[in-house]
Amino acid sequence: MKRGNQERYQLQARILKALAHPARLAMVDELACGERCVWELTDLVGSDISTISKHLSILRASGLIESEKRGTSVYYRLRCPCITQLLGCVEATMKEDVRKRLKVIKGRGR
Amino acid sequence: MKRGNQERYQLQARILKALAHPARLAMVDELACGERCVWELTDLVGSDISTISKHLSILRASGLIESEKRGTSVYYRLRCPCITQLLGCVEATMKEDVRKRLKVIKGRGR
DNA sequence: TGCCTATTTGGTAAAATAGGCAAATATAGG
């Protein structure tokens, strides 16, 4: 494989891995609406708060979100609004997939 | 969390997880150029052929690729061209991230 | 100061993932 690509794929994989968890997707989706603090996200997802905190630190380590402490709470927000587009693409891929599967089933059941 | 979303996030996570590996990203990127058989991808990535085969089966299980046996080889191809867009989004997110980090570093005179 | 609230960290156990080797399969050709 071309040498430069190797590294690029690793970086891409790091981002994708950070997103590849239902709870983290839910949180990113919520953060797309605006910043939230940990307990708000905990309410949303429903896991232990320490679990949420760890998910958030994974997202932060990947560079997708950033945090700021204000008063007694820590607020998280998306670093790049473009993540929403990315999620839109995932959604589109899912839909396209479903569409294709249906076509196969209806078409001939190959 | 809204109940319907729970399931949607799981589906999205499944797709993202399938993509979240450097070798699989390399293979998808290659398949974006056209169909390839297993040994061609093995050459590209450089792992054991059984490992490649397993990566391919993960991608196939996720619905991102499909395979067809012709003659003595099995050819794999993308099921939805839209995956390339998705990868483009990941790339854009990465770049945006780098841009932001640089800004921060410059800002404080690293 | 010392308590309270919000959040992070450490420890740990279970589950999932990754990768290689060897064995099993499948097919083309002689």
Next chain:
DNA sequence: CCTATATTTGCCTATTTTACCAAATAGGCA
């Protein structure tokens, strides 16, 4: 039928991920 080629599967080990509880931290404030 037998062999060579292409691919998949089984087995096993090492690593990573996930989640919870309990304990540690960090600020704000009575």
